[in-house]
Amino acid sequence: MLLRAASRSPVILSVLIVLGAGLAYGENAVVELAGFSFQPSSVTIDLGESVTWVNIDGEVHSTTNGTGFDDPDYGLIRSFWFFNGPDETFTYTFDSPGDFPYFCIPHFFLGMTGTVTVRMPSSVEQTPWGTIKGLYR
Numbered sequence: 001m002l003l004r005a006a007s008r009s010p011v012i013l014s015v016l017i018v019l020g021a022g023l024a025y026g027e028n029a030v031v032e033l034a035g036f037s038f039q040p041s042s043v044t045i046d047l048g049e050s051v052t053w054v055n056i057d058g059e060v061h062s063t064t065n066g067t068g069f070d071d072p073d074y075g076l077i078r079s080f081w082f083f084n085g086p087d088e089t090f091t092y093t094f095d096s097p098g099d100f101p102y103f104c105i106p107h108f109f110l111g112m113t114g115t116v117t118v119r120m121p122s123s124v125e126q127t128p129w130g131t132i133k134g135l136y137r
Contacts, residue, residue, distance in 0.1 A: 028091065031114065032056045033063075036107050038114035046121045050093040058085040061112075062105045063092075069108070071101075094118040 029043040034056035043051060053063045066074035094100065097118045104112035 033061045041114045044117040052091040055088045065102045
């Protein structure tokens with residue numbers, strides 16, 4: 001019995017290492033504001049991670065949540081205005097999953113829009129408790 005339990009230890013340790021690797025938070029996605037567009041216009045991050053917007057072209061921009069001025073959630077997440085030119089940044093950490101559309105107030109009518117998709121970490125979604133529990137039998 002002792003030999004059998006010892007042979008499972010590397011498997012259990014490997015599973016715990018893989019599960020822990022998928023729970024790393026705090027990595028940033030970077031979106032550049034340049035040429036009257038967000039580049040990339042769509043990013044996907046895990047829950048608890050951040051997006052940093054960087055003004056590359058020096059124009060006056062904003063990052064304001066919502067699909068436009070008539071969106072009832074318009075402006076709940078809003079950067080300060082990027083007035084100070086190139087390399088000015090705004091960072092926001094997302095604490096709930098979902099799709100978060102945003103736009104630039106002065107350039108909305110030029111199509112300057114984007115979306116942040118926040119998902120649960122994949123290792124949490126795809127590892128049922130029964131699988132982990134079965135390793136201890």
